[in-house]
Each structure stands twice: as C-alpha cells, then as structure tokens.
Amino acid sequence: MKLLQPRPLTREAFAPFGQVIELEGATQFAINGGTTQRFHDLARVDTLAEGGRPLISLFRAQPRAQPVxxxxxxxxxxxxxxFLPLSAQPYLVVVAPDHGGRPGPLQAFVTCGWQGVNYDRNVWHHPLLALEAVCDFIVVDRGGEGCNLEEWPLAEPTGIF
Structure with missing residues (x-):
C-alpha cells in the first residue's frame, strides 16, 4: 500500500482544485446597521450546467479508522x-488532478477543522474523511437532471497516517 502524507490546507496549495472557505484573508464589511460582519464571496458555486440548481444538504461523516x-x-x-464544517474537528481532504479522465497523483491536506472547501467542477476528490469524531457539514452542490457523479476505484490502495 502506498502512503500519502497530508499537509496543511492553504488557499495557495488548494487553488488548482477549488477554494478554501475560511475567514482569514476574506473581503469583509459591516452589514445590518453594523451589527453583523459579512465575509464576502468565499467560494465560486457552480451549479447551473444543463439546467441544474443549487442544492443545500447536511452530510454526517463517521470517523475513519487510522491509518485511513x-x-x-x-x-x-x-x-x-x-463542504462547510459545523464543528472545529480536523478532517482530511484528498484531491487529484485529472489525467485523461481518471485521477492523477493524489494530494492530501489536513484542515484546521473550521476550514471548508469548494471542489471545482470535475475535480477528483475522495469522499468525506472525518478523523476523530462524527462531523456534520453543510454541503452546497448541484441538483437537477443529468449524471453529476463519476467514481474511480484506485488500482492501488493508499494509506494516510
């Protein structure tokens, strides 16, 4: 089994795959008569292809046994x-560039717990990887007609930690 070492999740490192949803570095301004701080435009939500619509769900991820x-x-x-976490529990994010319609080399990131991610359209990623506890996430993705899921089994299992 190959081993993959996760690195801290940063905007720069994750940019080829989407956006990190976090408050640090975000455009912010006061709204509602100064009683609320708005952290503006944190991710590029893309759901309109082929008549799609935004879909908001809650996912509850079970912790994975280690090594993952x-x-x-x-x-x-x-x-x-x-994926917007509802707790401060760290979780893993695993992504890969596209290599001819299949995942290329895997890259792993570990979040600070409160960081969210937005995977761009067509970005290969692993399903949710909670680590230490059950984790709830608000998920914004595409609803509507058409097949919006492709899966690829890995030829060689990879372990983390």
Missing part, C-alpha cells in the same frame, strides 16, 4: 461541491 485507507475517488462533472 483510500480506495475510491469521485468527481462531479456538472457542478462544484462545497
């Missing part, structure tokens, strides 16, 4: 997919 074993990657060809 990666066997499958997925992507969404018709829209982006954003």
């Amino acid at each position: 074993r990666l066997t499958l990657m997925e992507r969404h060809p018709l829209g982006s997919q954003a």
Whole structure:
C-alpha cells in the first residue's frame, strides 16, 4: 500500500482544485446597521450546467479508522461541491488532478477543522474523511437532471497516517 502524507490546507496549495472557505484573508464589511460582519464571496458555486440548481444538504461523516485507507475517488462533472464544517474537528481532504479522465497523483491536506472547501467542477476528490469524531457539514452542490457523479476505484490502495 502506498502512503500519502497530508499537509496543511492553504488557499495557495488548494487553488488548482477549488477554494478554501475560511475567514482569514476574506473581503469583509459591516452589514445590518453594523451589527453583523459579512465575509464576502468565499467560494465560486457552480451549479447551473444543463439546467441544474443549487442544492443545500447536511452530510454526517463517521470517523475513519487510522491509518485511513483510500480506495475510491469521485468527481462531479456538472457542478462544484462545497463542504462547510459545523464543528472545529480536523478532517482530511484528498484531491487529484485529472489525467485523461481518471485521477492523477493524489494530494492530501489536513484542515484546521473550521476550514471548508469548494471542489471545482470535475475535480477528483475522495469522499468525506472525518478523523476523530462524527462531523456534520453543510454541503452546497448541484441538483437537477443529468449524471453529476463519476467514481474511480484506485488500482492501488493508499494509506494516510
């Protein structure tokens, strides 16, 4: 089994795959008569392909046994997919560039817990990887007609930690 070493999730390192949703470095301004601070335009939500619509869901991820074993990657060809954690529990993010319609070399990131991610359309990523506890996420992705899920089993399982 190959081993993959996760690195800290940063905007710069994750940019080829989408956006990191975090407050640090965000455009912000006061609204509602100064009682609320708005952190503006944190991710590029892309759901309108082929008549799609924004879909908001809650995902509850069970913690994975360690070492985490990666066997499958997925992507969404018709829209982006954003994950906003509802707790400060760190979780893993695994992505890969596209190599001719299949995942290329895997890259792993570990979040600070409160960071969210928005996978751009067609970005290969692993399903949710909670680490220490059950984690809830608000998920914004595409609803509507058309096939918006492709899965690819990994030829060689990869372990993390």
